[in-house]
Amino acid sequence: MSARAANRDQKERIRRKAAQLFARNGYHGTGVQALSEAVGLGRGALYHHIGSKETLLEEIVTPHIAAMIDLGEALLAQDLPATEKVRRLSRAQMRTLAEHLPEWTVFQRDATTLHGPVRARIFAARERFEAVWAAIVEEGVETGEFRRLDPVAIKGILGLHNYSYLWMRERGRLTPEEIADVFCDTILNGILS
């Protein structure tokens, strides 16, 4: 392994460990000392890799939300009914959330306690992802598949998905895709018989 690859692996290991600690105890509840012990590096070596704790949080969160935005934007460009796009985005979102539960928890929960440029960048990414959902629903309204609802419905649909970081388990009763299907059944068809 080259020195560069070893360095990259080391950073990845630190990010994963930090995400788990932040998810469990909160970003502010995780001291650099605890992080240092968890990854088996001294304070100096740790800071060499992470730069700052806030940069670490940003690096934990950004790749996953960026991947979701890319996936959503690729879906948008496809020639599919809006209903199918909703189903696929929902499945992808629940899969990502399940596979990166600590990272998604830090994204949804801990980024809201920051202030300054890191918070602004993370919130901007959240808004871009919300815009993908809004665009897919708007497409469905334009094709006549969906009714026009107040835009706050999009925030509700996002909440319905994202809030699952609170109860999602790695090996739950349902697969992430099965959860997504129940969610889509609820928001597409409603619960009225």
Place this chain on the structure above:
Amino acid sequence: MSARAANRDQKERIRRKAAQLFARNGYHGTGVQALSEAVGLGRGALYHHIGSKETLLEEIVTPHIAAMIDLGEALLAQDLPATEKVRRLSRAQMRTLAEHLPEWTVFQRDATTLHGPVRARIFAARERFEAVWAAIVEEGVETGEFRRLDPVAIKGILGLHNYSYLWMRERGRLTPEEIADVFCDTILNGILS
């Protein structure tokens, strides 16, 4: 004012201020020093009133969730169609959330970074509130008003409401009741035309 009433007012003032600080900077991101300065009390006097920071968090959160559970259980006992109960619970939940936004933020977000008995009690309250939602939906299934969906739909409906602590504003474009009505329209009727 009696000494007891003054004491109660003082505690209430500390709770409100602490909720705002916790909501803004996170529970773990709020030091006792910052809290002490915000309420204009020395450390000793502050601890005299709050007992511990964790007790303070519990006292911030508990009255609001208890009030929502009471309201939900009273609704359950009423002779109303399940659809109407869903609408009323949704409106009450969004109104409570809007009027106690810092407290609800601490409840939804910060309680998840605790461990031990306070966390257990707060999570038990959250489950009781979820059980109210589940019972109302079950009532609708039994009367034939609602389709039977997998129980995970309840978690989605909770998320759709609770996640709004992230974007709700005190004077937003819509009233809490109008937001609830859009949410109920989404989950009752679905977005398909």
